[in-house]
Amino acid sequence: MRIFIDADACPKPVREILYKAGTRFSIELILVANQALQIPQSPLIRLLQVSKGFDEADNEIVRLLVAGDLVVTSDIPLASDAIAKGAQALNPRGKLYTAHNIQQQLAVRDLMSHLRDNQQISGGAGVYNLQDKANFANALDKLLAQARK
DSSP: OEEEEEGGGOOHHHHHHHHHHHHHHTOEEEEEESSOOOOOOOTTEEEEEOOSSTTHHHHHHHHHOOTTOEEEOSOHHHHHHHHHTTOEEEOTTSOEEOTTTHHHHHHHHHHHHHHHHTTSSOOOSOOOOHHHHHHHHHHHHHHHHHHHO
16 A cells, blocks of 8 residues: 655645655655645655646646555545545545445535535635644544555
8 A cells, every 4th residue: 555645735734644644654645736845755655746737736647646545635536536446545634445335425526516616605624734644544543454455
């Protein structure tokens, strides 16, 4: 298992949790971003910088994924593509996307986008908080423990 991180929009606390977990479980972490990021010096952690452009990072993650990998992303279409390749997808708030819930998540995303485009609602996800961080850490620990079995 490798862990791919959709790093451009990944909250710093999530990246820090992933650095520790990657080291503890000896799992390769690949941060994919279209900007330079500071990462810890480790043979298990690398940054893959892609060109700037719409979905460049997402496309590179999908290209490199294999069944059994994990993607950390809040991008629901990327999560859907990961699941289609046999990978798992976890969002930074601890929500695990699965083959059973991804279609519903895509439908909700599309509906919310439509409502925002027509100015019927505004805003998006709330501020990332300590509960989100705890939910992510717990979900990640559960996934990594299952992967070790």
